[in-house]
Amino acid sequence: MTTVAHLPFESTLRELFGGELRFRILRALFEEPGREFHLRGLAAAAAVDSGNAHRMLKKLMQAGLCEQVADVPYPKYRARQDNPLYPELTRLFSRGRDLINAIRGVASGLEGTVAIYGSVARGEDLPQSDVDVLVIGPVSSIMAQAAFKPVARTYDRKINANAISEQDLISQLDAGSAFWRDVLSGPVITLKGEVPREVARRLRESRQRSVPAKGRRSARHP
Amino acid sequence: MKAGSAVFRQRAADPLAIRNFIQESDDKAATARDEKDKPGNRVDSAYDAVHMMCLACLGVENYRTTAEQGHHRELLEAICARVGGGQGLLDRAEALMEARNRKYTGAGRTPQDAKDAVKVMDEFLGLAEAWIKPKVEKLARR
Numbered sequence: 435m436t437t438v439a440h441l442p443f444e445s446t447l448r449e450l451f452g453g454e455l456r457f458r459i460l461r462a463l464f465e466e467p468g469r470e471f472h473l474r475g476l477a478a479a480a481a482v483d484s485g486n487a488h489r490m491l492k493k494l495m496q497a498g499l500c501e502q503v504a505d506v507p508y509p510k511y512r513a514r515q516d517n518p519l520y521p522e523l524t525r526l527f528s529r530g531r532d533l534i535n536a537i538r539g540v541a542s543g544l545e546g547t548v549a550i551y552g553s554v555a556r557g558e559d560l561p562q563s564d565v566d567v568l569v570i571g572p573v574s575s576i577m578a579q580a581a582f583k584p585v586a587r588t589y590d591r592k593i594n595a596n597a598i599s600e601q602d603l604i605s606q607l608d609a610g611s612a613f614w615r616d617v618l619s620g621p622v623i624t625l626k627g628e629v630p631r632e633v634a635r636r637l638r639e640s641r642q643r644s645v646p647a648k649g650r651r652s653a654r655h656p
Numbered sequence: 657m658k659a660g661s662a663v664f665r666q667r668a669a670d671p672l673a674i675r676n677f678i679q680e681s682d683d684k685a686a687t688a689r690d691e692k693d694k695p696g697n698r699v700d701s702a703y704d705a706v707h708m709m710c711l712a713c714l715g716v717e718n719y720r721t722t723a724e725q726g727h728h729r730e731l732l733e734a735i736c737a738r739v740g741g742g743q744g745l746l747d748r749a750e751a752l753m754e755a756r757n758r759k760y761t762g763a764g765r766t767p768q769d770a771k772d773a774v775k776v777m778d779e780f781l782g783l784a785e786a787w788i789k790p791k792v793e794k795l796a797r798r
Binding site for chain 2: 572573574575576577578579580583584594596597598599602606611612613614
């Protein structure tokens with residue numbers, strides 16, 4: 435499992451704000467109201483390089499979206515709170531984080547490891563996409579699903595919880611389940627706990643088994 | 657029931673159909689409780705028992721469902737409210753319905769799913785049976 439830092443609604447916002455770089459910088463600036471960044475800190479928070487971050491900040495300052503704040507030895511940057519659109523932008527960029535935090539709140543009450551996988555974790559979700567949640571622990575999918583219902587209602591997003599015990603997951607991987615192999619192989623947003631070591635080991639073995647043997651492969655594709 | 661819903665249609669209560677729904681619900685509940693059966697069958701049967709009881713409850717209210725998309729969910733919502741189940745029970749019953757649909761994803765159902773499916777089914781049937789019993793008796797006296 436690869437842990438990522440995507441949030442719900444990312445693909446929509448990327449499209450709306452005209453590209454990955456602009457979206458990432460704006461998200462870092464508006465996600466936490468009032469937060470100030472040095473250039474390097476902002477670049478790290480947005481996961482972009484400092485040169486690109488600096489170029490984008492210049493444009494955003496010209497547009498009145500952010501401002502420089504004097505600091506020693508280097509200036510800091512923050513979103514401009516006097517911009518008439520500031521409250522709306524803050525709400526827009528924090529919506530995905532709020533949803534994740536609400537899901538994390540429910541996850542904290544469940545026993546075991548909890549992570550988001552699927553389109554949200556890949557940063558490819560659309561407004562109508564389900565939020566797929568994986569629970570590895572001694573809880574049924576029914577009770578996990580029921581636990582997430584209030585959050586689903588609040589955010590008007592369908593949450594699809596798949597729960598499985600560690601032992602059952604190992605059995606599924608050993609039996610060659612492509613479903614669970616795909617779930618665990620993709621990117622995830624970890625909300626609680628870590629993937630059990632034994633599961634990670636069996637996943638590696640399952641992946642190796644799923645790769646076709648060289649001879650068979652060359653016979654099919656000479 | 658939602659005003660203007662395309663899911664429900666008025667129909668005079670049919671005592672025989674209602675008895676059949678209740679019998680079907682009892683049979684499915686027995687399958688769900690059978691610990692020797694496979695978890696997937698038990699989850700499916702638990703949901704079917706709930707669904708059949710919902711149809712019986714709807715019948716005594718002089719309604720039937722159409723095959724409109726979303727009729728399972730709307731029926732569950734309507735009957736849960738009718739029998740006084742509250743939001744918590746509706747959430748669990750919907751989760752049971754979704755667990756039944758999970759078989760189409762290839763995820764499979766676990767023994768823990770089956771155990772909790774029976775728990776939710778029993779909780780729902782307990783309320784629904786208490787609600788429907790006097791109504792069925794009244795229908796039989798007609």
